[in-house]
Amino acid sequence: MAYGHAVLVYGQNSQTLEFYSPVAEVIAEGAPTSATFDVYRGTESNDNTAQFSGTATLDATSTTVAAATGYSQTARNKAFLTALTNIVGGRRYLLTNELAVAQREVVVPISGTDTTTDFVTLEDDLVFNYSTTSSTFKGLRFSAAVDNTFASTQSNINSLGSSPLFVPTNTTKGAPFRVKWTVTYASGVKVTWTTFDLVRAPLKHRNDIVSLKGLIPDVVWMEWVQQRGQDFAPQALLAYDRLRVDVRLAGYDPDAMADPEITDYLHKYLWAVVIGEALLFTGSGNSDWLAMAKTHYQQEFQKAIGTGLRAWMAPGSSGAIVPDPPRQMWLRGR
Secondary structure (H helix, E strand, O other): OOOOEEEEEOOOOOOEEEEOOOHHHHHHHOOOOEEEEEEEOOOOOOOOOOOEEEEOEEOOOEEEEOOOEEOOOOOOOEEEEOOOOOOOOOOOEEEEEOOOOOOEEEEOEOOOOOOOOOEEEEOOOOOOEEOOOOEEEEEOOEEEEOOHHHHOOHHHOOOOOOEOOEOOOOOOOOOOEEEEEEEEEOOEEEEEEEEEEEEOOOOOOOOOHHHHOOOOOOHHHOOOHHHOOOOOHHHHHHHHHHHHHHHHHOOOOHHHEOOHHHHHHHHHHHHHHHHHHHHHHOOOOOHHHHHHHHHHHHHHHHHHOOOOOOOOEOOOOOOOOEOOOOOOHHHOOO
16 A cells, blocks of 8 residues: 555455655664554544554565665666565665765665566666675565454445535545554654545556557657656656545545546546656646646546536445536536
């Protein structure tokens, strides 16, 4: 699950919550050594009894640098390591020069490692140099097992999808559950909070790079060198996060959207907007095209979710949908 706000599925066993300590905290403190977690309802105070608690599992990756690695090398995005076992693409790791004060950086391998090589390729170039005598490479991912009984209790479903003007008599909108992470470092303990929802079905899109070709025919050739091969996946994820927030700001729960056609349609146009913004920020975009894309997305969102609300919604916890849900009445006719 995501390490910010996560979505758990009702009735599904063996789910986990994923957590990474804030980057600034890790840079200042070094790699964490352990963590515990406590889950509370969003409407409960910290003095309430936790819904469930436990000890998180820390990524066991812990190895050393095997050859000169870093900024001074020809391939600045390669980390030469003594062992490559269990290193997973997309996860975060901490590379540290143990002999230098605050010489640490969080790195992300591009993909899983090939055990026939002696290095991992990273998403970004390294900022510092790391020698074989003093540098370590450690995992940062914490995973927390979700209690199966909790996930299978229908009354715990908190994402109900009702608009502020349409709350069925048998349901109430639920605040997300809060997770208290108590993380231990060599210097002491720090606390961080995250949230999650328990839902019947999470909001999902089915778009891939081919979906964008109708809007941007040359999209596969436009990706930056540093990101090449990912098919604009980071921008697709950002568009998904922004779509969820836009639905929430319109007064509805994004996980109540049960209309895959509209979800894919809106996400595709917002994905194009995010790519256009990124291109503009890097000096290769077109501001007129971006303005047009934004306007089109906003218009379509208003028809589907805002003043129109034509998307199917699930107003209760049963999973049933409302094919013609009530609109926001004060905007009708505009």
